[in-house]
Amino acid sequence: MSKLGQAKRIIFLKTADGQLFEVDEPVAMEFEIVKSFFDENEDAADDTVVPLPNVSAEPLAGIIEFCKAHVEFRANGAAGKDEVKKFNAEYIKEKSNEQLKELILAANYLNIKEMLDFLTETIANRLKNKSVEYVRAFFGIENDFTPQEEEAVRKEYEWAFEGVDED
Amino acid sequence: MDMSDVFPEECISETISFTCARDACRFSVVSTVFKSAADSDAVWEKFLPSDCREIISGSASPLLLTTNLSKKDLYLHLCHNPIIINNGTMGKIDTKILSPKTNYGAYLVFKLTESTSGFRTRPVKLGVYLEGIDNGERRNVYLDPPRNTPKLSQKRGDGWMEIEMGEFFNENGDNGMLICSVFYFKGLHTKRGLIVEGIELRPKDGK
Numbered sequence: 001m002s003k004l005g006q007a008k009r010i011i012f013l014k015t016a017d018g019q020l021f022e023v024d025e026p027v028a029m030e031f032e033i034v035k036s037f038f039d040e041n042e043d044a045a046d047d048t049v050v051p052l053p054n055v056s057a058e059p060l061a062g063i064i065e066f067c068k069a070h071v072e073f074r075a076n077g078a079a080g081k082d083e084v085k086k087f088n089a090e091y092i093k094e095k096s097n098e099q100l101k102e103l104i105l106a107a108n109y110l111n112i113k114e115m116l117d118f119l120t121e122t123i124a125n126r127l128k129n130k131s132v133e134y135v136r137a138f139f140g141i142e143n144d145f146t147p148q149e150e151e152a153v154r155k156e157y158e159w160a161f162e163g164v165d166e167d
Numbered sequence: 168m169d170m171s172d173v174f175p176e177e178c179i180s181e182t183i184s185f186t187c188a189r190d191a192c193r194f195s196v197v198s199t200v201f202k203s204a205a206d207s208d209a210v211w212e213k214f215l216p217s218d219c220r221e222i223i224s225g226s227a228s229p230l231l232l233t234t235n236l237s238k239k240d241l242y243l244h245l246c247h248n249p250i251i252i253n254n255g256t257m258g259k260i261d262t263k264i265l266s267p268k269t270n271y272g273a274y275l276v277f278k279l280t281e282s283t284s285g286f287r288t289r290p291v292k293l294g295v296y297l298e299g300i301d302n303g304e305r306r307n308v309y310l311d312p313p314r315n316t317p318k319l320s321q322k323r324g325d326g327w328m329e330i331e332m333g334e335f336f337n338e339n340g341d342n343g344m345l346i347c348s349v350f351y352f353k354g355l356h357t358k359r360g361l362i363v364e365g366i367e368l369r370p371k372d373g374k
Binding site for chain 2: 101104105108116117120121123124125127128129131132135136139141142143144145150153154157159160161164
């Protein structure tokens with residue numbers, strides 16, 4: 001950890017596609033995986049580069065943007081207030097389903113609970129009242145049930161299939 | 168690319184837990200990984216009221232707590248076999264003991280005796296509203312409708328009839344008390360032969 005007192009410490013992160021990010025310490029410490037890296041390597045030099053082999057640059061940039069804003073909200077005592085909701089709504093508005101999925105995978109790997117909750121809730125809102133086929137296409141999932149197994153589950157919850165949205 | 172290989176099951180169940188019971192049952196058909204996530208206790212715990220154990224232990228069926236039902240089975244059991252919490256023709260229930268993000272229907276459970284009179288020609292008014300925020304909206308229903316008119320009440324399996332009093336969408340359970348009332352008509356007409364067993368609240372499919 002930095003012993004320099006007032007000086008702002010920068011954490012270096014390297015993504016799977018080889019990009020180097022310079023992130024303010026409080027923001028980087030939002031990532032549980034980065035935090036435990038430094039907890040376990042107390043002697044790590046200040047310019048140590050933390051490798052993130054499961055995250056590429058694009059989702060990481062998005063995650064840093066989100067966490068930076070939320071660290072500031074907390075510092076300003078704005079957590080839970082309307083401006084946070086407004087920021088979250090804006091943040092998610094322009095994101096495609098594909099980008100959302102990449103953000104979830106990255107946030108899950110980096111282990112950022114607050115952001116993961118927010119992202120999964122956002123995906124849930126996009127899946128509400130959608131058909132099984134829509135969900136398969138959304139996640140790119142192959143149906144691995146046998147026709148008999150699928151039929152049995154469908155039959156058991158027949159009531160859950162009425163009136164779903166058009167795909 | 169098959170996302171289920173990379174998309175961890177806990178992210179799937181986390182996502183499903185932000186939907187509703189109906190979505191979760193439907194999504195269990197998506198794939199085997201989805202089924203396992205959609206059936207998990209982690210998901211159904213979110214759909215049950217947070218103080219579910221307390222409610223059940225104070226109800227007429229406390230033995231439910233001693234069974235080893237999964238959270239999902241418990242939820243579905245309660246939908247099909249609601250527990251009676253309050254008796255009376257004015258039901259009052261704290262919205263915090265209802266499941267969040269769930270659309271509830273309130274039902275009057277009743278019987279008309281053979282010698283009933285007065286309920287064929289005059290409606291009763293049914294209202295479902297939050298305490299202190301009564302917009303005065305009522306449903307006028309005939310408990311004993313004349314022939315050739317649509318029957319709103321239906322037979323339950325247990326020998327009682329039920330009629331929907333209204334619905335209520337419970338967002339977070341911080342709406343205070345929900346009141347379900349039956350208002351009888353006033354006037355000189357006599358009415359008799361109505362036995363009310365109680366008012367039942369249960370999640371409604373479809374929303």
